[in-house]
Amino acid sequence: MPSAYHMVHYRKHVSGDPKKTLEGLCRTALSAVDASGASLWKRVGDRFFDVPQENSKKVLLNKVADLKSAVFGEMCLVQSDGMQALLELTTASVKLSELTTAEIFKLQEASAPRNSQFIRGMVYWLCIKDHVLFVKTQSMTAELLRQYIEWLLKDAGSVLPSSATVKLQAEFDRATVGGDIGEIKSVRVSGNAAPYLMSVAQPELPAGITKKVQRTARKIADRLVEMQQALPIVEALFGKDRANSLVESLGPNEYLAVDASVKIRGSRTVESREKMQELANEVADLTDGKVQVEGSDGKVSDDDAILRTKMPFDLPHEGSNFLNFENVADQLQVVYSRFVADGKIT
Structure with a gap:
């Protein structure tokens, strides 16, 4: 099976209530039911989050699974409008200047097919207790992941008050991760x-x-x-x-x-x-x-440490923009277990 290496990033949820872990909050939010009794797990249409100040972009929590010991899912950054650039392999002879007539391929732009939207980026994320590990691709960002989780807990799942803020810490005191970032x-x-x-x-x-x-x-x-x-x-x-x-x-x-x-x-x-x-x-x-x-397992900048490491992930097929869902879940759990065993996180 084809594979590709991607960076696994780590964040720590900073909570004022140690009894409520981010994993538990996400599980509770996704279990929230509507008037018909259907939980958010079963209502994909209600898992769209409107990106602030980006009218045509949304983040969708598409596949999402309760792994008993963790919550794992994939998010898609989608765009309802916009165009996709294409190279049309049809030749044309074009006069480009008084001195130059050249043979070229045509450049085209196409909108998304009916009943579909362009995917501009993906993030696969795993939440264990207050630990978040994720892999992002293309235009997806860590901040969009944070914003989505905050929206999920406050608006979609109503498990946090509207005044709450979800904080995902990226940098840590070097001493808290043992000063060890691998080779x-x-x-x-x-x-x-x-x-x-x-x-x-x-x-x-x-x-x-x-x-x-x-x-x-x-x-x-x-x-x-x-x-x-x-x-x-x-x-x-x-x-x-x-x-x-x-x-x-x-x-x-x-x-x-x-x-x-x-x-x-x-x-x-x-x-x-x-x-x-x-x-x-x-x-x-x-x-x-x-x-x-x-x-190999992160970066230290002066006294601050950032945990991250590269891992191989299976692709559905050669050249795919997506990662194999089950394999990503397994690999992120491997990274979590290794960070715990090495004393980087507790």
Whole structure:
């Protein structure tokens, strides 16, 4: 069966009531019945959510299943109008300028067939307790997932008051996930610098100087010591002479921006894995710039961690835009179990 790798993202539901998990709230909302006694599980037409400020776009919770230990479903971002671009494989000879007559294929646009709508994106999501894992494709976003869940709980299922807000936390204190994001893939350092002025100390300010001038002088002094590793990186890229000429050309309000990434490609050895981990642990102490460490199970940016990992998913057929529903449910549960076993989530 064909497959494709997609990023699995993680969010934590932040609730003021620890007794009410997001999983339980979603299950209760979907069990809400209408006047005929039919639950929301069985009323797909009532599972459309109008995207705010997007009159023609809706999010539909299409397939949705109670897995006993979790709630799992697929959401579709659909558009009722709009056009789909097509390449019509019919040749035509077209005069494009006074000098050019070219053979081309025609470009066409088509609306969706009758009784159908264009799908602009998908998200497959799994909710266990207050943990949410999801895979998104095309134009679907994590914010649309959050908005839909909020609408489901407040409007469609009436299990939360209208004043409530659903919060799905993406970044966590590094200590809460054990600081472990799996095998290190890359280390990126970025920041601003004025290299030639780094050693200049903040001057003594005359007595009676205004607070506004003091703050301005302090801000300038702070900028002078930002990202002390900038110049060596610029010199390594352009050479010392070119780096010097670049610095000399800077105006009084200009600074060099440095964004350097280190990766190891090819088959990894035990030694290279250990060295990358060592460098990742030490690099934050070597620079005042922003440090991002990318691992197989997430990303750490300074003291904040974001959990995510790539996983293979089965496709219904080669080149499909969709993922196999049952396989996604299994794979997301595998990621959840691994995060729990590794102590990343509890």
